Structure formats: structure tokens, C-alpha cells
Amino acid sequence: MIKIAIMGYGVVGSGLVELIDENREAKKCNEEIVITSILVRNKEKHKNKNHSEVLTTDIEEFFSKESDIVVEVMGEITKSLIYVKRALNLKKHVVTANKDLLAEYGEELFELANENGVALKFEASIGGGIPxxxxxxxxxxxxxxxxxxxxxxxxxxxxxxxxxxxxxxxxxxxxxxxxxxxxxxxxxxxxxxxxxxxxxxxxxxxxxxxxxxxxxxxxxxxxxxxxxxxxxxxxxxxxxxxxxxxxxxxxxxxxxxxxxxxxxxxxxxxxxxxxxxxxxxxxxxxxxxxxxxxAGKMPTGSAVYADVLDIVNKRFTKITAFKRxxxxxxENLQGECSAVLRIENSKEQDIIKKCANEFTFIQVLQTQIEGETGVLVKANSEIEIDRFIDGLLANSYVKSIKKIIKID
Amino acid sequence: MIKIAIMGYGVVGSGLVELIDENREAKKCNEEIVITSILVRNKEKHKNKNHSEVLTTDIEEFFSKESDIVVEVMGEITKSLIYVKRALNLKKHVVTANKDLLAEYGEELFELANENGVALKFEASIGGGIPxxxxxxxxxxxxxxxxxxxxxxxxxxxxxxxxxxxxxxxxxxxxxxxxxxxxxxxxxxxxxxxxxxxxxxxxxxxxxxxxxxxxxxxxxxxxxxxxxxxxxxxxxxxxxxxxxxxxxxxxxxxxxxxxxxxxxxxxxxxxxxxxxxxxxxxxxxxxxxxxxxxAGKMPTGSAVYADVLDIVNKRFTKITAFKRxxxxxxENLQGECSAVLRIENSKEQDIIKKCANEFTFIQVLQTQIEGETGVLVKANSEIEIDRFIDGLLANSYVKSIKKIIKID
Incomplete structure (x- = not known):
């Protein structure tokens, strides 16, 4: 039996709980997963949901309940950081969907997980349900x-x-x-x-x-x-x-x-x-x-659940990249670069001539916008395009230039 | 240190060996992976490749060398079956890229792996490098x-x-x-x-x-x-x-x-x-x-290597589906179905009228082919379309009908 404690009972938390319950009933997991505590801000709001008997608003009560895995789906930063660190220090495996937390404190948190020999999993933090x-x-x-x-x-x-x-x-x-x-x-x-x-x-x-x-x-x-x-x-x-x-x-x-x-x-x-x-x-x-x-309740819930199953099945992967x-x-894209330039100017023919002289390929794009020339240009690098833009902007008859690069 | 013995040194085997060697040199794997034996049909053919000192044409010699993991990338069926079973019975983890083997003998082989408490991994057997x-x-x-x-x-x-x-x-x-x-x-x-x-x-x-x-x-x-x-x-x-x-x-x-x-x-x-x-x-x-x-040497090699790393890192997943x-x-696709019908006939207007009477939607498609009527039809199910085809074929002026369904 694996005991799991969940921080947050919002969209993703609810999706996770549904999946745990469904899969337990279908006996599809080789270990029974039991929810021992759910941390919420307001018990009243969740009283009609499943597992209302394990709801708590008190972090001390939350941590007093037994758990092998702590799931963090609160989506905050300051509190999440404190609680996740506490869980890791208690040698509990942690699953989070919180990309903001990891983008800010990933180095510290993965280090702490590794020191304590536990997993810190985060599949749901990027791309919802996509593995x-x-x-x-x-x-x-x-x-x-x-x-x-x-x-x-x-x-x-x-x-x-x-x-x-x-x-x-x-x-x-x-x-x-x-x-x-x-x-x-x-x-x-x-x-x-x-x-x-x-x-x-x-x-x-x-x-x-x-x-x-x-x-x-x-x-x-x-x-x-x-x-x-x-x-x-x-x-x-x-x-x-x-x-x-x-x-x-x-x-x-x-x-x-x-x-x-x-x-x-x-x-x-x-x-x-x-x-x-x-x-x-x-x-x-x-x-x-x-x-x-x-995103979404079930896709993201499914990713969190997959992380939980990885821990249940002891499929661990140590993350060390963040301390590198x-x-x-x-600053600039290397190699050949194409871009559409929208050039606000009063001398269209001159602009087109300049583009033709500068770039290996140009295509003038018809537009209804008064005083704007649209050109697709191809250069050996993005820097070449940027230098050309800077040069044009130095001309009094060019008011502004918008660049959108094209990706192959 | 993990010892690996490889059956087959063709395209996929060579890709795998390159990846093992490269990653060992880059010290990217937490365990050193050592190649202890490579089974080939003809030693001469591979004598200039790396690891030529562990080549063997003799299956007894192959199994006499120590190994934790046996990789099967021979792409045969009869021999592969015998050797993979032998490896599993010797409690060695097995990685294979052989979909034919698994499609024929999956039930027996996964059962044997489970009985012996070892992994039988096969990521490379479907979709090359795609996980x-x-x-x-x-x-x-x-x-x-x-x-x-x-x-x-x-x-x-x-x-x-x-x-x-x-x-x-x-x-x-x-x-x-x-x-x-x-x-x-x-x-x-x-x-x-x-x-x-x-x-x-x-x-x-x-x-x-x-x-x-x-x-x-x-x-x-x-x-x-x-x-x-x-x-x-x-x-x-x-x-x-x-x-x-x-x-x-x-x-x-x-x-x-x-x-x-x-x-x-x-x-x-x-x-x-x-x-x-x-x-x-x-x-x-x-x-x-x-x-x-x-497909291809390195994409498929990469999938085999990923399976090897899963075993090295003890990320196991037990497969039980094949004994179900x-x-x-x-026989037929359920739900709404669209299809292009190519009807060889001598009475186009009659065919079009029949289609229009039968289906919720039709679109006649112009064609240069003499005596052929092309129609896109939409029905409530594929069976409805098939029944219509059978009915038409019973008419003397319809010679043949080709159906290609359209998938949403």
C-alpha cells in the first residue's frame, strides 16, 4: 500500500483524485494507493467531494499524516517552496505540476531530492498530459x-x-x-x-x-x-x-x-x-x-498520476542538470534566416531596391496598408537582417520596421 | 558495471554499439556498460569494427560469457525465439527490436520474463526511435x-x-x-x-x-x-x-x-x-x-540503448497484456463514415441519383476516367456504405467499385 498526501484540490488535484479512485476500483495498479490527507484553503468548498474526511487547512496536520508521496498541485510559489522542501527533507517523494516553482528554485529542489534519495517528479509542469x-x-x-x-x-x-x-x-x-x-x-x-x-x-x-x-x-x-x-x-x-x-x-x-x-x-x-x-x-x-x-483537469491529472505510478513502480530518474x-x-539565430519585414516608409521603390541589393532572395508582399512595404527576405543569418534594419532606420524616410522570422 | 551481450551486429546492432561507446566515453551513464560478446554469422565481415575481439559465431560461446543484459537485434524468428527464451531462462534481461518475434510469440516470451523476474524490453520494435x-x-x-x-x-x-x-x-x-x-x-x-x-x-x-x-x-x-x-x-x-x-x-x-x-x-x-x-x-x-x-541505424539504435538504460537504472515495467x-x-468502423467511391459503370446519372437518395451527403468528383463515376459519400456507418455497394454491384451496369474511406 502506498500512501499519498495531496496539497491542493483544485482542477488538477481533482483530476488526480478521480484517476486514483478509478484505477483503484478497476484494480489496475499493482499497489493500492491510499489518500491520507488533502491540504486545502477552505474545507467548506470541497466538502461534497470524495475524500472530504481527509481534508485539512492546517499544514502541521497535513504533515502529521503518514505519506510516502506528497503531491503539490497548489500552483503557488512561496508556500509551495516551503512545503516541498519540508516534504523532501522528510524523505518523501514529491510530484509537482508547478513549472514556476521549478523555473525559480529547480536547482535547490532537485539537489535536496538527490541528497534525500527521493524522487522529485514534474511531468505535468510542461505540456499537460504529453510525456x-x-x-x-x-x-x-x-x-x-x-x-x-x-x-x-x-x-x-x-x-x-x-x-x-x-x-x-x-x-x-x-x-x-x-x-x-x-x-x-x-x-x-x-x-x-x-x-x-x-x-x-x-x-x-x-x-x-x-x-x-x-x-x-x-x-x-x-x-x-x-x-x-x-x-x-x-x-x-x-x-x-x-x-x-x-x-x-x-x-x-x-x-x-x-x-x-x-x-x-x-x-x-x-x-x-x-x-x-x-x-x-x-x-x-x-x-x-x-x-x-x-492543460485541463484530466490531461494534467493524468500526467501527475503517471508520475505517482512511476514512484509506486520505483521507476526513478535522478535529475542533475540544474546544478550545472x-x-x-x-543573441541571434545562427545559420540561414528568412523573415517578413514590415517597413513603414515613404519611398517604397527605394526600399525594394535596397532589399534586392542586400539579400540573396526577396519577395515583395502586396498590402493594403498605406505607407507600408512588406517584404519576405532571406539572408545568411539573422544578424545580417538586423544590421540591414538598423541601417534602414537611420534613414529619415523609414519610420518603423517590424520583423517576424520564418522557421523551417 | 553492467555486462551486455549482443546477438546481431547489423544496422541496429552497430548503432547500439556506437551509442554505448560514445556515452561511455562521455561518462554520461552512471554505470559503465561493457560489451562481453557479440554473436555474428560471419566474423570476417565485422573484423574491422570496434569490439572485434568479442565476436563469436558460436551460440555456446556467446552464452558462456558473463552478461546481465542480452540484446537481440538479429531480426530472425526461429533462432531468435530459441535464444531469447534461453536468455530469459538464464534470468538475463532481454532487449529486442524484433516485432515479428513478439507478434508471434509475445505471450510466451513475456510470461517467461515475468516468471524469471527479468525485463523483456522492445521499444525499438515499433516506430524506431519514437518512445x-x-x-x-x-x-x-x-x-x-x-x-x-x-x-x-x-x-x-x-x-x-x-x-x-x-x-x-x-x-x-x-x-x-x-x-x-x-x-x-x-x-x-x-x-x-x-x-x-x-x-x-x-x-x-x-x-x-x-x-x-x-x-x-x-x-x-x-x-x-x-x-x-x-x-x-x-x-x-x-x-x-x-x-x-x-x-x-x-x-x-x-x-x-x-x-x-x-x-x-x-x-x-x-x-x-x-x-x-x-x-x-x-x-x-x-x-x-x-x-x-x-527506422534507421541511429534512431533504432537509440531506442535499443534507451531500453538498456532503463534496465541499468532499474526502471522496469511488467507486461501482462499478452496473456489476456x-x-x-x-468487422466495420463504427459511427459516421465518409468514403470516396470509384464506380465503374455505364449509367452515371442513375448512379449519382442512387447515391443522392441513399446518403446524407454526396459530392460528385470530376474524373478523366472513361466510364467511372467518382463520389464522396457520407453515411451513418461503414456498413451502410458497404450495403449500398453490394446493392449496386447486383446491377448489371456496374462493373466494379473501389472504396477508400476518409478518416477524421
């Missing part, structure tokens, strides 16, 4: 991972999908996302790209075996994405997606979260609404793509 | 899997991709696949769908926790696929793919391997050449999609 972490640290263990491309934030992907398919403005799409519960009242962490960056930081650290702090990631959210960007994308058979990208090389790590163009005939372009995708490129395995629902040295960050 | 098995039996363990959709045979997917993108005939595409080493001289197991069916049998057995023998699977290969099928597909924004499909319900299991139509704006449609894809639908997790290279009772097989 991202397990695939990366177990199945791809023999590989050197060269790059990651991913859509890891369901809220922004939902908004971009709405803007594309229903021709909504950013504001309209955000409002709809909020009404449907896909976006928070304060959507900052999502729309500014912070949530995606924290997830990319965890994945990159594990994949590249060096620390990639989320604060070092070059982050650009979706608040500047306009309907007209989708029109441009359409002209070159692309879609706009908020992509997490990180590449590892001897020179360092390039890591960014930003809106980019992806080709219609790519898997990335088919990822709509709340669906997440992760693409790992390993030196042996080539490209491995994982897709699934990135900080990766050197490279 | 299909691990995801299914560990990450999705808490789920009831409702359905599987997959492209599991690289050879046929390569041929269909060539037929689509380069407008080749089946014969031309097959010839090119053979020249490039993507198809065997005798391509039967691939083009007739047997290889895909064996893999679907293993996946369905594990997923549905009841035995789905490959001989019970309704199999149709790609030998009847014609260029004109791609023209029809194109008219309804679809591609033709050899899909493995299995659905589980209280009534039984529907399992088939056959060419079907998939929408251009789907992930399935983006899977080209030797790439494989598996889509699991779980009751909690929803749709999980896994994509990667389905045989699933009841349902």
Missing part, C-alpha cells in the same frame, strides 16, 4: 539534443488560432479566451510569453545539460501581433505561432520565445487552440515530435 | 485507451509520398524505394501491410489490455493504390496514407491496416517518407501524438 519530460530524460538519454522547438502555452495558441481562423483582432480574441476560461483575468504571464519561457528554461536545462535560466531567454509575447501579420503569413503559405526555440552549440545556447512564421505544410502549423507541441532534435534519433493537450553551470546565451 | 511503448505503458498507464491511429511502415509511406509528390506510379515508386534501400527486394511484408499489422497488433494488445492477434486484423496493402486515387484525394483536400487503425469498445475491437484518405490540414497528412506517427486517444489525456523516424483473452473483432 515530454519522461521522453526527454529517459528515452532520449543517449542523445545529445541539438535543438528544441515548441508551442507550450495554450492561452496564446488559442488566441492566435482565433485571430487566424476567425479574423479576430488580438483584443477580441483575448476577450473570448478570457470568457471561455482559457485566459486569466490578468493574462500577463501568458501573453507576454513568461509562462512559455519558464517551460522552455526547464526543457533546455534538461536537454542541453546546462542551466538555461528563464530570465536569460529572449522573450517577446503576442501583444504586438496584428491581424495584418496573418495576412502577410497567408501570402507566403504560413501561420503565425508563438514558438519556443532553443538551440545548443559549442558557441552557446540560443533561446527565445517569440511569434514566428511556420509553413502551412508543417506539423507546427496544425497545432491549434490549447494543444501543445514539443519537437526535440537529437543527434542519434533525429526529430521527435510530441503533441497533446497542454549557466549556459552562455547567444 | 511509443514507454509512453503507452508508463505515461498513459492511468488511461483507458479508446483508439489508435498510426503510420507504422516507412517503406509504404515512402512509396505513397513519392506517388503523391512526384506523380509516380506504384511500380515506379516501389522501384525507387528499392534502389534507395527503403524497400526489400521482396517487399511483400511491407507493401501487403503485414509489417504494419504486426506492429498494430502489439500496440493494440498493450493499449486495450486484451490480445489482438495480427492474423485477426483486417489487412489491405498499398498494391492496389493508383495515381488516380491521389487525384481524387486532391479534389477533396486529402492525402492517401496507409493507416493502422484500432478502436476499442464494449462490443469489441475494430482493427485494420488499409489505405485511407486524411485531410491536408491534419497532422497525419504531414507525415512523409520514412517518418512514423502514432496517435493514442485516452479517456483522460485525450489525443497524444508521437512522431519520429521509424483474445479480443472480439468487429
Amino acid at each position: 515530454v519530460i519522461k521522453s526527454l530524460i529517459e528515452s532520449l538519454e543517449g542523445n545529445n539534443i541539438n535543438s528544441i522547438k515548441a508551442i507550450l502555452n495554450g492561452t496564446t495558441n488559442f488566441i492566435l488560432t482565433k485571430m487566424d481562423k476567425e479574423k479576430l483582432s488580438y483584443e477580441e480574441a483575448l476577450k473570448e479566451a478570457q470568457e471561455l476560461g482559457f485566459a486569466e483575468a490578468n493574462p500577463e504571464a501568458d501573453v507576454m510569453g513568461y509562462d512559455a519561457a519558464r517551460k522552455l528554461s526547464l526543457l533546455s536545462t534538461l536537454a542541453f545539460r546546462k542551466k538555461v535560466s528563464w530570465k536569460n531567454i529572449n522573450i517577446q509575447g503576442i501583444t504586438e501581433v496584428e491581424s495584418v501579420d496573418f495576412d502577410y503569413a497567408d501570402k507566403i503559405n504560413c501561420k503565425v505561432k508563438l514558438l519556443c526555440i532553443s538551440n545548443n552549440s559549442d558557441e552557446g545556447v540560443y533561446a527565445t520565445v517569440k511569434p514566428v512564421l511556420v509553413e502551412n505544410e508543417s506539423v507546427l502549423a496544425q497545432i491549434n487552440n490549447e494543444v501543445n507541441i514539443v519537437i526535440f532534435n537529437g543527434d542519434s534519433i533525429g526529430e521527435i515530435i510530441l503533441i497533446g493537450k497542454g 553551470e549557466e549556459a552562455k546565451i547567444i | 511509443v511503448i514507454k509512453s503507452l505503458i508508463e505515461s498513459l498507464e492511468g488511461n483507458n485507451i479508446n483508439s489508435i491511429k498510426a503510420i507504422l511502415n516507412g517503406t509504404t509511406n515512402f512509396i505513397l509520398t513519392k506517388m503523391d509528390k512526384e506523380k509516380l506510379s506504384y511500380e515506379e515508386a516501389l522501384k525507387e524505394a528499392q534502389e534507395l534501400g527503403f524497400a526489400e527486394a521482396n517487399p511483400e511484408a511491407d507493401v501487403m501491410g503485414y509489417d504494419a499489422a504486426r506492429k498494430l497488433s502489439l500496440l493494440s494488445t498493450l493499449a486495450f489490455r486484451k490480445k489482438v492477434s495480427w492474423k485477426n486484423i483486417n489487412i489491405q496493402g498499398i498494391t492496389e493504390v493508383e495515381s488516380v486515387d491521389f487525384d481524387y484525394a486532391d479534389k477533396i483536400n486529402c492525402k492517401v496514407k496507409l493507416l493502422c487503425i484500432s478502436n476499442n469498445s464494449d462490443e469489441g475491437v475494430y482493427a485494420t491496416v488499409k489505405p485511407v484518405l486524411v485531410e491536408n490540414e491534419s497532422v497525419l497528412a504531414q507525415i512523409n517518407n520514412e517518418v512514423n506517427i502514432v496517435i493514442f486517444n485516452g479517456d483522460s489525456i485525450g489525443e497524444i501524438i508521437l512522431i519520429g523516424k521509424g 483473452e483474445e479480443a472480439k473483432i468487429i
